Amino acid sequence: MRKVVSRDGTTIAYEKTGEGPPIVLLNGGFRDHTIFDPLVPELAPHCTTYVYDRRGRGESGDSPEYAVEREIEDLTAVIEAAGGESVVFAGSSGANLALEAAMAGAPITKLALHEPYFRIDGYPQPPADFLAALKALLAGDKRGEAVEYFLAELVGFTPDTIAEWRQTPLWAMNEANAHTLPYDAAICGDFKVPVERLAPMRIPSLVVSSDSTSDWLSAAARATAQALPNGWGMELPGSWHRVQTDILGRVLAGFTATR
Structure with a gap:
């Protein structure tokens, strides 16, 4: 590159x-x-x-x-x-x-x-402490849990959908880039x-x-x-x-x- x-x-x-x-x-x-x-x-x-x-x-x-x-x-x-x-x-x-x-x-x-x-x-909003909770999971090196939290609370995925995503080849990239999820949350602001x-x-x-x-x-x-x-x-x-x-x-x- x-x-x-x-x-x-x-x-x-x-x-x-x-x-x-x-x-x-x-x-x-x-x-x-x-x-x-x-x-x-x-x-x-x-x-x-x-x-x-x-x-x-x-x-x-x-x-x-x-x-x-x-x-x-x-x-x-x-x-x-x-x-x-x-x-x-x-x-x-x-x-x-x-x-x-x-x-x-x-x-x-x-x-x-x-x-x-x-x-x-009119649509469900992310929790007020969304960014802080996300950072806390990552600070504890809980990358998979951070990904799941992001998908559940922001994207609106059900536990079944998240479980399906865990079985896809893209899940490894999800966890590898989990540390950048607070960047995206910061970009989105409120x-x-x-x-x-x-x-x-x-x-x-x-x-x-x-x-x-x-x-x-x-x-x-x-x-x-x-x-x-x-x-x-x-x-x-x-x-x-x-x-x-x-x-x-x-x-x-x-x-x-x-x-």
């Missing part, structure tokens, strides 16, 4: 693929850049894709103290490697990070978001759509959701699109928290190419 150095000196690893206008792909919780392995081939004939390991994951470094501002600087460093400005596609809690970066003035030309991690009124803070933002913004995702994720996507002054929503075929890759690729390629 290629390397870029973020503002605080942390090394961020990324891969560059394809030809055409740049698009940076930003993942959410648990995952590293490999989550985009199926999507990159769909985009590469039309775009130059940049996928990277967020700090604390994969081949990227980390710092002793976490701050959302450092992750914004990481994304900005990758965008600078992409030529100084770029379209950004981000999913899940990564979508929350991309919004924070855009509001902070990162050089994002257009923003595509997949099901940001906001909780709309899990409310920041309507007032988004009001001045004029970046063209597309918010996509799956037609088979959770109700709370669909509601969060709709509310985010409505809060963005230059935003619009789109529901696409898919499964839970995932859009069909070939369709998503076509949508993102067109979105990136359109002026």
Whole structure:
């Protein structure tokens, strides 16, 4: 992987693929850049894709103290490697990070978001001490329990669904990256759509959701699109928290190419 150095000196690893206008792909919780392995081939004939390991994951470094501002600087460093400005596609809690970066003035030309991690009124909210409880589990080196807590209290998984996830090959990555879950929780803040803070933002913004995702994720996507002054929503075929890759690729390629 290629390397870029973020503002605080942390090394961020990324891969560059394809030809055409740049698009940076930003993942959410648990995952590293490999989550985009199926999507990159769909985009590469039309775009130059940049996928990277967020700090604390994969081949990227980390710092002793976490701050959302450092992750914004990481994304900005990758965008600078992409030529100084770029379209950004981000999913899940990564979508929350991309919004924070855009509001902070990162050089994002257009923003595509997949099901940001906001909780709309009327849906169950995470516990008030969610972040503190998560950190306590990790401080006790209870990585598996921390993952289960995150999935149960934030994602809303039942014990049976969590048990099923434990049997999948991805569970090892879940536990390996468990120490970064407080990063994602910090990025999400109070899990409310920041309507007032988004009001001045004029970046063209597309918010996509799956037609088979959770109700709370669909509601969060709709509310985010409505809060963005230059935003619009789109529901696409898919499964839970995932859009069909070939369709998503076509949508993102067109979105990136359109002026």
